[in-house]
Every structure is written in structure tokens, then in C-alpha cells.
Amino acid sequence: MDPWTQIDSAPVPGSDSELTLLQRDDDFAIRISDVQGDLMNSRMYHSEEMLAELGCNRLGTIDNARVLVGGLGMGFTLAAALRIVAASAEVIVAELVPKVVEWNQGPLGLCAGRPIDDERAHIHQGDVIALLKHPEKKFDAILLDVDNGPEAMTASANGWLYTREGLKTIYQKLRPEGIVAIWSVRSDNGFTGKLKKTGFKVRAHTVRARPGKGSRHTIFVAQKPR
């Protein structure tokens, strides 16, 4: 098998980290400096799709549903959300690293079927936290996959998302019965408890990296009551 070749890199705004895009034959990987392994790999995306399925499963028949995805990565979560929601839905994707959006406009975007070209998809090039703090829009689903779990990794400012204040803000940004789904490399009972204390009904799902096989990841699914 050919070795991985680095084809581009990009600084992560607001941090000292850098993302690199690598290619091997038709496969792509995104890595982050100082972290072992891939942040994303185009051959393993089942849990990224499950994030959307578990977060959006009630939205197929809801008119004008609004979904927030953070971040874009390789677009698998976005593509899965678009497969579920209706024609009238709006799916906003926040991506912190401008080059990730650029990469998705090129060959990398083909991995998930170029979901950014869907007319229901709207890219916000910037921090998902800025959208969450913006008072205007409310969402039926918020799908978060910006770190490896409920602690900052890509950028230190992401830590806010998992604090009581961050979770309260997310709660307020959801419409009644809205769901926040959070991808994590591991389970975390303390975080489940924190979500419950915020007022959510919570379930932590174990999902596999590939259908029926591969590493086990956790998706926290937290629903706001009616």
C-alpha cells in the first residue's frame, strides 16, 4: 500500500494547533498536530453518520426544521442530516478552519457526496460557539463533533461548550423537544450527569466506527422537554 502523502495544512484559528490533510489512493485523513491518530478518516465514518441519525431522527416530517452542525470535517454528518430532513429544512454548518471548507470544495468533498452543494446546507465559516451565543436563531437539532469528546481538543475555547454555562446556552438555543447530540471517543458518566442537571433527558448510545465493527464511540443524545 502507498504511504500517506500530506497535501495541505492549515492553522486552527485561536490556537497553536495545525490541521493536515493527507491522501493515500482514494482515501483521505485529517490530522491535528500533537494528537496521535486521525481526527477524521474517509474510511471510517459510521459514528459520524450516527451522530446525525440519532440527533435528527424525528425531523423527517417536520417542516422548516433547523439544524446546526459543528464542524464540517469531511461532511459525513452533514450528508447524513441532509438525507433525513425535509426539503424545507435548513442545515447550518459551522467550520472554524477556512481551509477545511476549501478542502470540501475539492476532491475531499466527494467522500461524502459533496453535501455542501445541497441548497439546504449553509456554511458558516467560523466558530460554532459564536452561533450558539447569537440570540436570534433556535434549532431543532444541534450536532456537535468538534473535539474528541466533552473536553477541548481542537481549540482550547471549545472547553466552554461542555461547561454548565455552555450547556445552558445550548439548551436555550433549542426549540421545545430539540436535541443536542455530541460525538465522543468514550463514555463519560459525569458528562451525562451534567446534561441531566441542565434539564435534558439524556441517553448515551454506543456506536461503532464502521457498521457492526471497529472502535466503539459514544453519542450523547440530550433532549429538551416539550
Ligand SMILES: C[S@@+](CC[C@H](N)C(=O)[O-])C[C@H]1O[C@@H](n2cnc3c(N)ncnc32)[C@H](O)[C@@H]1O
Ligand atoms: C472530527 S471533525 C468533524 C467530522 C464530521 N463530523 C464529519 O462527518 O466529517 C471536527 C471538525 O470540527 C472543526 N471545529 C473544531 N472546533 C470548531 C469550532 N469551535 N467551531 C466550528 N468548527 C470547529 C474542525 O476544524 C474539524 O473540521
